[in-house]
Amino acid sequence: MRNKKCTRLHVAFVTAFLFAALGAEAQLGGAGPRVNYTAKLETGTVRPGEVFRAAVTFTLSRGWHVNSRKPLEDYLIPTELTLEPGGPFTLRRVAYPEHQLLTFSFSPDPMALYEETFSIGVEAVVDESAAPGDYVWKGALRYQACNDKVCSPPAERPFELAVTVSPPDAPAAAAVSGFPAIKWDTAESVGDSPTPDGTVSATQPEDSAPSPTQDWRALAEQFTMTGQLAGFADKKGFLDFVDAAERGETTKNTLAGRSLLVLVLLVLGGGLLLNLTPCVLPLIPINVAIIGAGARAGSRTRGFLLGGAYGAGIALVYGVLGLVVVLGLSTAFGAINSTVWFNAAITALFVVLGLAMFDLIQIDFSRFQAKVGIRKNEHGSFAVALFMGAVSALLAGACVAPVVIYTILHAQDLYSQGNGAAILLPFLLGAGMALPWPFLGAGLSFLPKPGKWMVRVKQAFGVFILGFALYYGSIAWSLMGMGGGAVEDSGGWVHSLEEGLEQAQRENKPVVIDFWATWCKNCSIMDKTVLKDPEVLERLAGYVRIKYQAEELTQSPAREVTEYFQVLGLPTFVILEPDK
Structure with a gap:
């Protein structure tokens, strides 16, 4: 027995x-995908004064995507390929691929995206005075990558295009094999606007977050972090996160920081x-x-x-x-x-x-x-x-x-x-x-x-x-149930980290910090839905609510702030309790 x-x-x-x-x-760990590339000319060599074409193919880590050249929302960062000016080559046109329309859990509307592997065409002309030889033309891809849960900051991927210039009297070079299909009929001339309506526009952040002074760290040390929510969450997930933090249950990922x-x-x-x-x-x-x-x-x-x-x-x-x-x-x-x-x-x-x-x-x-x-x-x-x-x-x-x-x-x-x-x-x-x-x-x-x-x-x-x-x-x-019940925000968010922490310390209230950026579509979707839901607003009524705008996670002051609060990607929500 x-x-x-x-x-x-x-x-x-x-x-x-x-x-x-x-x-x-x-x-x-790991914020953002790996981005690899291959670059090749349409022909083996080019001659002085000749117009030539090339293609750069980029490959992302599985499950990641980047915004297209012309995103459907003005707050999204468009993908852009640039080549350094100067040297024997002059860029004339850039041909971006056709985007795919996909819908994700965080957005009821389709999004224009490039997925996993895509090729961008380049059309340029060789200066007539270019000497024969091998050249390296350097460029960069400006992009913003997201998966279905979190967005990485805007980033650049440098690349190099090897170009061999032959003598002026050399015969025309043959086309190389394996050159990707490029939609040259939709190529845009250098300087064309990337916006969907063809107009030039500069999107400014809706909220300007004052940079915290050196006192923000001293104030933060007077609080204890009781919860962290990384990535997109629906209404239920967000409320569960708040409830768990209030019960004293650690809501950070169980294995975060462990080997x-x-x-x-x-x-x-x-x-x-x-x-x-x-x-x-x-x-x-x-x-x-x-x-x-x-x-x-x-x-x-x-x-x-x-x-x-x-x-x-x-x-x-x-x-x-x-x-x-x-x-x-x-x-x-x-x-x-x-x-x-x-x-x-x-x-x-x-x-x-x-x-x-x-x-x-x-x-x-x-x-x-x-x-x-x-x-x-x-x-x-x-x-x-x-x-x-x-x-x-x-x-x-x-x-x-x-x-x-x-x-x-x-x-x-x-x-x-x-x-x-x-x-x-x-x-x-x-x-x-x-x-x-x-x-x-x-x-x-x-x-x-x-x-x-x-x-x-x-x-x-x-x-x-x-x-x-x-x-x-x-x-x-x-x-x-996603996407329903959203109403106009009643306000109440503080846009200064120092000011918000001072208020919470003075009033002895808990704090919720929303780390966001204008390029983060998940942040925007949550702001328009979850954070405007009446039940969520009522639930956060007793909190000092801080929005911290972290446009560049790798630059000061955002780097120091996000490192202190262990923010790996956006959006991230942190709940703090004042020390007794």
Whole structure:
């Protein structure tokens, strides 16, 4: 009886730890995407006095996009390519690509964007006096990048265009292969306005934020940060953030500031604990026999290696599955995973898997393993063990599927924010599941034996899975309600950090700081919807509300302020409580 109770407590702890680990949010840093480029001429060489064309192709990190040359909103920063004047070349026209109209969760209106890979054409003329030789023409791409959650500051990507000038009497050069398709008929002459209506306009910030003096830091040290919300949030998410901060629950990302080792250990540990789920544990002896390990291996060393091959199959399948989704589908996921229908589909899937834990729906793929396996494998084959490990990963059952799906979706979300290491999360989950298999193959048994207690554990898993369904269902419901209920702002925002902190200290009130910029479309959308909602305004009535305009996060004074408050991107909201 004592062993039975201990086993139940052990497995209850296992399931709770597993889902708690998977629920942790990981912010590995990184503001803005990587931007690579290739530049080439339309012909191999050019001659003095000749008009020539070139193309520069830019590639962004997966899940990121940049505004088009002519954004649909005047507060957005247009993409612009420039080349340094002087030298033997004169720029005549620039041909920007055709934009794509996409809709995201933070904006009910379509946006004009360039996604992931795009090419910009350049038409120039060589001076007649240009001497033959190799030249490097330097330029830069001015852009502002965003993903579905956060915008990075406007940035420049320098590039170089190699141009070879041939003698005037040289024959015309042939066209090079692989030159990208450029819409030259829509090219604009140098100096043309980038605005949609063809007029020249300079957008000024709606609010001019006075620069804080040197006293802002001394004032900030009289407060304690109780919450931070990074990226776009709907009304419900924002109110939950405020409520959690008031309850004293730290609302900063759980793994912010921690080492990558912590994240690796959590995912590996979660994968290891999946072996104790009711869909995996009862099948372990059967799978050990199928691969010819254990007593059939002939020696513990051979059994250890056979078990290792089986575990490698599990890790490889989850790793490849993660690569396919994160790399192969990440471009589409930037818009898909924040749509109502996607979250509704995930909700329905988790409801089905949850009901299967209560045996209301029968989902059992494990019975196919015997049909897939190779029957005559008495002494074990490493290839068979690797293959069967891969099969078992795919047919693990309803217990493992929600964890794998959540890990892959979370990895894609982190990767789209520029966190390249997140691509390894699905593989690490599989590696965690593989950890005990070399020892199991060697005949060392240290896992609890299946019994009637597994029924209760299975039902507990059903509750956890239905909890996941409720989570994704709430996201879908929130997305359905986006964009409604906004009213005119009643004011009350302070545009000086120092002035706002002084007021809060004098009146002994909490502070909410909105870090924003004119180039941040997520900031603008939240300002027009969430921050103008009557319920949100009422909820913030007891706060001193500060808007801090951080146009250039890398320049003073914004750099020092954002570093102090640990702001990685915009929008970011920070809640402070005055020290007693």
